[in-house]
Amino acid sequence: MWPYSFIVFSVSVSMNYLLVLLVILPALVEGGKLREIYNELEADLSCRNEGDDCHSMPRCCGELQCYWEEKWNPLEAGRCVTCVSQGLRCQRDAQCCEGYQCDKDTVIDINGRCQPPRRQGNVCHCDSMCVSDECDKKWYQLYGECT
DSSP states (O other): HHHHHHHHHHHHHHHHHHHHHHHHHHHHHHTHHHHHHHHHHHHSSSSSSSTTOSSSSSOOTOOOEESSSOOOTTTEEEEEEEETTTTEEEGGGGGOTTOOOOOSTTTTOOOEEEOOOOOOTTTEEGGGGTTTOOOOOOOOOOOOEEE
């Protein structure tokens, strides 16, 4: 009894949606509203150019990076940039200009500063922090040493 009533309910709900679409869709098409909605949606979802505001979605065009000058904040817009220079705040390695990495003091830091990779013997917590691209640490350790 239960599966049958569920199927009847599902078909009934589907029919209601279909009826609403059949009534509303022609009005939207005839009034040109559907084209307006499509154009707005397309503009909202297209990639952002250099200097434009960004939120991570939609992404910046091409190789541009979404960058937050002060600190990353999901409620505030960043800005599309080519890359972030040495000493400036960053959130990911990909944001930094070539030859730099987003150097964070602790594993849990969201923000760091674009710096050259660390030399052998310096403390690290991920491979990209080191010139050798190798941070010597065990899987259970938070920090290691650049080799």
